[in-house]
Amino acid sequence: MLLNPFTFHSPKSLSEAIKLCASLEDAKVQAGGTFLINNLKLLKRKGSKTPRHVISLRKVKDLQGISEKKDSLTIKAMTSMRDIIDSPLLAGNMGILKEIAQNIGTCAIRNMATVGGNLTCRYTWTEMPAVMVALEADLHFMGKDGKEETISAEKFFGNSAKTDGLLTQITVKKDPKALMAYRRVKKTPHVDIPLLSLLIKTTFEKDRFSKTRIGVNTGVDFAQCDKKLEDFLNQSSRSANTAQEALTRLSAAIYDTRASDYKKHMFRVSLKDAINELIGRK
Ligand SMILES: Cc1cc2nc3c(=O)[nH]c(=O)nc-3n(C[C@H](O)[C@H](O)[C@H](O)COP(=O)(O)OP(=O)(O)OC[C@H]3O[C@@H](n4cnc5c(N)ncnc54)[C@H](O)[C@@H]3O)c2cc1C
Structure with missing residues (x-):
């Protein structure tokens, strides 16, 4: 099925992405696209309005990768399930994230689907939300005004995962004894x-x-x-x-x-x- 026409935007930095989110009306953000594209098809099939702009985060380098400090891990929103499975940083008890990612969808889905998409898609059945709640993760957002906000995963999902901003990264405190x-x-x-x-x-x-x-x-x-x-x-x-x-x-x-x-x-x-x-x- 052909999608309804939209303008595709592919910013290369977080600030560019935020500017587009702030300036474009009727826009949707695309991470891996595994839900978004399907949703656009469903909306078209139902005869509902579809967004006029899609802002892809795929080329935004600031949103990619996993890094660690002595006491914490940072997982950027555009990290894919495949990146998690392949990351040497997810060792010890944090290796549980690999086990979780490995069981998500199919190989093709794992290559595309991102942690950020899994947490912000507002489907109540995706798996990373419960994981991030248990790990006492903090979710970091950037609003359309460029302001940063940090909210615990527990609070975010307690408020039905509502956000107008972009999820930029997730931080988890390391707890090697757990x-x-x-x-x-x-x-x-x-x-x-x-x-x-x-x-x-x-x-x-x-x-x-x-x-x-x-x-x-x-x-x-x-x-x-x-x-x-x-x-x-x-x-x-x-x-x-x-x-x-x-x-x-x-x-x-x-x-x-x-x-x-x-x-x-x-x-x-x-x-x-x-x-x-x-x-x-x-
Ligand atoms: C066939 C299939 C099987 C699946 N199986 C499983 C499974 O077993 N377990 C599981 O947990 N999940 C499963 N999923 C879900 C999958 O893992 C993805 O998490 C999900 O599809 C969304 O991720 P995405 O990166 O593709 O997001 P997209 O489809 O690009 O986006 C989804 C939504 O999130 C919004 N969004 C994305 N990133 C951000 C961001 N950084 N900030 C703000 N908003 C954002 C988008 O605007 C959109 O509304 C499956 C999906 C499919 C299609």
Whole structure:
């Protein structure tokens, strides 16, 4: 299907991109384009209005790459899933990001889809939001007026991932002692929308769970922290029945809202499995 005509803009710097966002009416930003182009087709098919301008971020060098400081990692918004998989900087417990990226979509999608697009697309089922909530990431935006704003991933998704600005980068504090377990659930073995993304991050202190963070996304709401389960685990020890007991403390609002019996069952299997994985780690 041919798209409705639009003017394609390809800025080479962040300031140029911001100027275009500020000056063009009826414009859409394109990152990897894996959702955007499909959305333009859907809008055309429905007979709805389509944007007159597309601003591609592909050539904006300031938005690409992963870097690290002693205590933190920075992932620029245009970093693709492939870049994450290939990055030597994502070592130790941050290697979990490679595992997550490796399971997203297909090879072609991973080559194109960006972390920024995954976080800002406002689909409630993409996986990076729950991950960034669990990692206590900060999201950095630049507004159309050029002003920078930093907001925690938890707050951003708590506010339904609304933004008028450009996501420029994500920063994550390094926590080498933390252990992490990731689970995703999908219905079929094929490329399929995940029903659940779940990252548990914890530190064991004398065999007790501590500083536990649980980012969860059941595709029903935007990603959130499961505070109830965090509190329960932070009062629990590394024992054989902790995971089973945790299942009796689950928040119905998170795991049972608009969930079929299959989903409810799989959510519980995944949570138990992830907690047991952490308990079993040295
Ligand atoms: C077939 C298929 C399978 C998939 N499977 C999975 C999966 O298993 N798990 C998963 O998590 N995801 C999955 N995805 C989603 C994919 O990983 C991408 O995250 C998603 O398609 C959007 O990323 P993108 O870079 O292509 O963004 P685009 O499509 O370019 O943009 C998406 C939206 O985000 C906005 N946007 C993009 N970047 C910015 C920015 N920096 N600042 C502000 N707004 C911005 C755009 O304006 C647009 O509205 C799948 C997608 C497809 C098409």
